[in-house]
Amino acid sequence: MADLTTKYLGLSLSNPIIIGSSGLCASVDNILDLEKAGAGAVILKSLFEEQIMMEVDASLREAYRNDMIYSAKSESLDYIDLHIRERTLSAYIELIKEAKKRLMIPLIASINCVSSAEWTNYANRLEEAGADALELNIAILPTDENTGADKIEKVYFDIIEKILSKVKIPVAVKMSPCFTNLAQMVKRLSATGINGIVMFNRFYTPDFDINNFSEKSSNTFSAPSESGNVRRWIGIMSSRVDCDLAASTGVHSSEDMIKQLLAGARAVQVVSAIYKNGKEHIQEMLGGLHRWMNEKGYNTIEQFRGKLSQDKNENPSAYERIQFMKYFSEIK
Amino acid sequence: METISDILKSERQQAWRDELRKSMKAKERTSIPRVKMPEQDPHVRNKNHSEVNLGLTDEMAIKEAQRCLDCVDPTCITGCPVGINIPKFIKRIEQGEFLESAKTLKETNALPAVCGRVCPQEVQCEANCFYVQKLKKDPVAIGFLERFAADYERNSGNISVPGVDNKNGIKVAVIGSGPAGLAVAGDMIKWGYDVTVFEALHEIGGVLKYGIPEFRLPNEIVDVEIDNLKQMGVKFETNFIVGTTATVDDLRKEGFEAFFVGSGAGLPKFMNIPGENYRRIFSSNEYLTRVNLMNAANPDYDTPVFSGKNVAVIGGGNTAMDSVRTSKRLGADRSMIIYRRSIEEMPARVEEVKHAQEEGVEFMNLNSPVEYFADEKGNVNKMLVQKMELGEPDSSGRRRPVPLEGSEYEVKVDTVVVAIGVSPNPLIPASMPELEVTDWGTIKVDKDTMQSSVEGIFAGGDIVRGGATVILAMGDGRKAAKGMHEYLKSKVGKK
Numbered sequence A: 001m002a003d004l005t006t007k008y009l010g011l012s013l014s015n016p017i018i019i020g021s022s023g024l025c026a027s028v029d030n031i032l033d034l035e036k037a038g039a040g041a042v043i044l045k046s047l048f049e050e051q052i053m054m055e056v057d058a059s060l061r062e063a064y065r066n067d068m069i070y071s072a073k074s075e076s077l078d079y080i081d082l083h084i085r086e087r088t089l090s091a092y093i094e095l096i097k098e099a100k101k102r103l104m105i106p107l108i109a110s111i112n113c114v115s116s117a118e119w120t121n122y123a124n125r126l127e128e129a130g131a132d133a134l135e136l137n138i139a140i141l142p143t144d145e146n147t148g149a150d151k152i153e154k155v156y157f158d159i160i161e162k163i164l165s166k167v168k169i170p171v172a173v174k175m176s177p178c179f180t181n182l183a184q185m186v187k188r189l190s191a192t193g194i195n196g197i198v199m200f201n202r203f204y205t206p207d208f209d210i211n212n213f214s215e216k217s218s219n220t221f222s223a224p225s226e227s228g229n230v231r232r233w234i235g236i237m238s239s240r241v242d243c244d245l246a247a248s249t250g251v252h253s254s255e256d257m258i259k260q261l262l263a264g265a266r267a268v269q270v271v272s273a274i275y276k277n278g279k280e281h282i283q284e285m286l287g288g289l290h291r292w293m294n295e296k297g298y299n300t301i302e303q304f305r306g307k308l309s310q311d312k313n314e315n316p317s318a319y320e321r322i323q324f325m326k327y328f329s330e331i332k
Numbered sequence B: 001m002e003t004i005s006d007i008l009k010s011e012r013q014q015a016w017r018d019e020l021r022k023s024m025k026a027k028e029r030t031s032i033p034r035v036k037m038p039e040q041d042p043h044v045r046n047k048n049h050s051e052v053n054l055g056l057t058d059e060m061a062i063k064e065a066q067r068c069l070d071c072v073d074p075t076c077i078t079g080c081p082v083g084i085n086i087p088k089f090i091k092r093i094e095q096g097e098f099l100e101s102a103k104t105l106k107e108t109n110a111l112p113a114v115c116g117r118v119c120p121q122e123v124q125c126e127a128n129c130f131y132v133q134k135l136k137k138d139p140v141a142i143g144f145l146e147r148f149a150a151d152y153e154r155n156s157g158n159i160s161v162p163g164v165d166n167k168n169g170i171k172v173a174v175i176g177s178g179p180a181g182l183a184v185a186g187d188m189i190k191w192g193y194d195v196t197v198f199e200a201l202h203e204i205g206g207v208l209k210y211g212i213p214e215f216r217l218p219n220e221i222v223d224v225e226i227d228n229l230k231q232m233g234v235k236f237e238t239n240f241i242v243g244t245t246a247t248v249d250d251l252r253k254e255g256f257e258a259f260f261v262g263s264g265a266g267l268p269k270f271m272n273i274p275g276e277n278y279r280r281i282f283s284s285n286e287y288l289t290r291v292n293l294m295n296a297a298n299p300d301y302d303t304p305v306f307s308g309k310n311v312a313v314i315g316g317g318n319t320a321m322d323s324v325r326t327s328k329r330l331g332a333d334r335s336m337i338i339y340r341r342s343i344e345e346m347p348a349r350v351e352e353v354k355h356a357q358e359e360g361v362e363f364m365n366l367n368s369p370v371e372y373f374a375d376e377k378g379n380v381n382k383m384l385v386q387k388m389e390l391g392e393p394d395s396s397g398r399r400r401p402v403p404l405e406g407s408e409y410e411v412k413v414d415t416v417v418v419a420i421g422v423s424p425n426p427l428i429p430a431s432m433p434e435l436e437v438t439d440w441g442t443i444k445v446d447k448d449t450m451q452s453s454v455e456g457i458f459a460g461g462d463i464v465r466g467g468a469t470v471i472l473a474m475g476d477g478r479k480a481a482k483g484m485h486e487y488l489k490s491k492v493g494k495k
């Protein structure tokens, strides 16, 4: 029987399926169910600064409306953002502690960062609570016309430097695919001392409702077709980086997973497919991987991992072809 | 039914008020500049613990009272949370009838000497004064005058101890001896109840004693009020923690028929940043309590001294101002306020900010601590501070402080006091699961009766409002006493 174990961020995983950061991993019961269903590891829902600010606003509004609560010159409301952040953080820490008590598989905490000044100071508390690793969900949408690329890139490095100085557990960075010099950025990130890079973050995209002239959310879940770009960059970078790579976005089937492993990923993160098909889907994907490995005669993942990465590919230039001239010209 | 506004109108039409109004032209009144409170010299007072403000003389008070126009529609009253008849008490001062003035105050305010000193008048009565609203001039010094009349009465030795109804034998318990609890006790004893106040600490008075320092509110003033209550028959049980020493249920078994929870908001909050557990980093609550109740300021006592030389106080409210000014008085070379917004946005009373500045406190606004460091003994010796800028407004309309990337710098400190707000004391709500609380941890009450979700249990003050003010706590106490009185009357009626 094939051995599905893999190592990611120095952690031993029973198989390469990680349930990615999402509402799937927001309660102890859910996480335990995912473990039972066969997940190799779980990443908790991210702690979001933005969400805290929304809660702060709601709480302030409520305090000003409630004439029993003193709001005019209140010292406590003056610092309510810190107090609410602390409450959120305590709840998160409690989640880690409780989950760790009952969980056998690795538990990775996740923080959403848009600057180096927010959560970085709290990282060691997540470590103390027992998280096995930390994933930094660095989400910067470059909408400020006055901020140059160098400045945005620097935020990544500032965050990483701060976090690495605070914690000893492995750290992974979940990055955006939007960089002009993606290869250089990945390479530089991998050299900072982090243990892994997750390629890529998938941003929420607003859409328009053309009948009501309003905004609506779109495409909450990914489509399998989205995995192509991830596969390309994992393939290009897997042999060049100094850390592990995990694939995220568009991994829906065992075939998608196998392709990412062939490109060089050590693990895949799956979210949309679980939302759509339920946690039973984990077994289906693992079954597919098993069958394929048996068919191809592989006993371990390491025997084929990276087999189709750019440096091992017989046609390395295929990875860099973006126009597909020949291909398109033949379509009539 | 006669409304409050009818009563105010008919009082205003009384002959003495009418005469007084006519005795001086409005123009003359408005041309008098606002009185300046005599105070100790900043460089003297920052080395002693005596009161900073010295009080108005009779002449000053009368002159200031003349400024009041005795408006037809006295908007100042709407700014006072307990609706003191402000023009009437002020006109009594103008008239020279200081004791009458004090009596007017006491109709609605059980602690005028306290409120005159500590109310944030600039956002309450004085903010609503005609001078501010219409003339764009300095308001009548309502707070100074309130203090004047109350002090006059106290110093005259003519404090009237209110009459007490015949004892009805019904036992009521007041939990906490802060302004809310004292106000309940005062009214309930007047109405003939058998009142016992249970206080966790060894001193009576709540924040008035352990929080607000002597240089702002001398203990003697609070003691006079407490003595009055004692004379009227209120019993005080100190070192008695309801929920630990005995529960509400235990007290019920002892025959207490109604309860008032005025346990305040004494649970300190911290920023939870790295190093905050080092020694010599205190909550403002602990710092002030040590100094005020445990004689830490007195070198003859052996409570640990912690008169640091470089003291940083985090926060911008009254608690922060009290802590930082206390540190100066304990001999600090450098007393710093580190606050994340600008000075105008501080929640502290304007007068306290001004006094602190005069006393040599350094204001480091738009700054916030990010980490503390300690020496080999674990005593804090350094802090990392980050500069802030003001970003988008939040839903209260105030601009949010946002950290400035890469702006961190170090400050040498040997004592840090964290004064960033408090939470309601959780002991009583935790010991009574049937008591409904809000998301803020405050006890839910009916607005009119102050009764909680549990019959016979009333609450008010900071435990209901979150950290609030003395006058609100006292007003709640009086409202709760009324609610409790009605409740007990109907309960007896049913028996």
Ligand SMILES: Cc1cc2nc3c(=O)[nH]c(=O)nc-3n(C[C@H](O)[C@H](O)[C@H](O)COP(=O)(O)OP(=O)(O)OC[C@H]3O[C@@H](n4cnc5c(N)ncnc54)[C@H](O)[C@@H]3O)c2cc1C
Pocket: B118, B119, B120, B175, B176, B177, B178, B179, B180, B181, B198, B199, B200, B201, B205, B206, B207, B208, B211, B212, B240, B241, B242, B243, B262, B263, B264, B265, B266, B288, B318, B319, B322, B349, B425, B427, B428, B460, B461, B462, B463, B467, B468, B469, B470, B471, B473
């Ligand atoms: C340093 C400082 C400065 C302030 N400055 C001002 C100011 O300038 N102006 C202003 O208006 N307000 C000011 N405030 C706020 C004001 O003092 C409070 O809003 C007010 O005292 C609240 O009154 P309270 O009766 O609800 O509670 P408190 O005054 O807090 O009294 C509660 C009492 O209950 C006791 N207690 C708690 N739990 C129990 C229990 N389980 N059993 C028995 N006893 C218990 C506590 O020991 C305490 O004595 C200040 C507060 C502080 C801390």
Ligand SMILES: Cc1cc2nc3c(=O)[nH]c(=O)nc-3n(C[C@H](O)[C@H](O)[C@H](O)COP(=O)(O)O)c2cc1C
Pocket: A020, A021, A022, A023, A044, A045, A046, A047, A110, A137, A174, A200, A201, A202, A220, A221, A222, A223, A248, A249, A250, A251, A269, A270, A271, A272, A273
């Ligand atoms: C409902 C939902 C919630 C998510 N929440 C988070 C989150 O808190 N933090 C995070 O880093 N990514 C979050 N994501 C993104 C996923 O972790 C993942 O990167 C993305 O969905 C692409 O993977 P997929 O194709 O397997 O869905 C969320 C995705 C979904 C659908």
Ligand code: SF4
Pocket: B079, B080, B081, B082, B083, B084, B086, B109, B115, B116, B119, B120, B121, B124, B125, B126, B142, B143, B146, B471
């Ligand atoms: S009690 Fe406070 S608000 Fe009311 S009149 Fe006095 S100072 Fe003004």
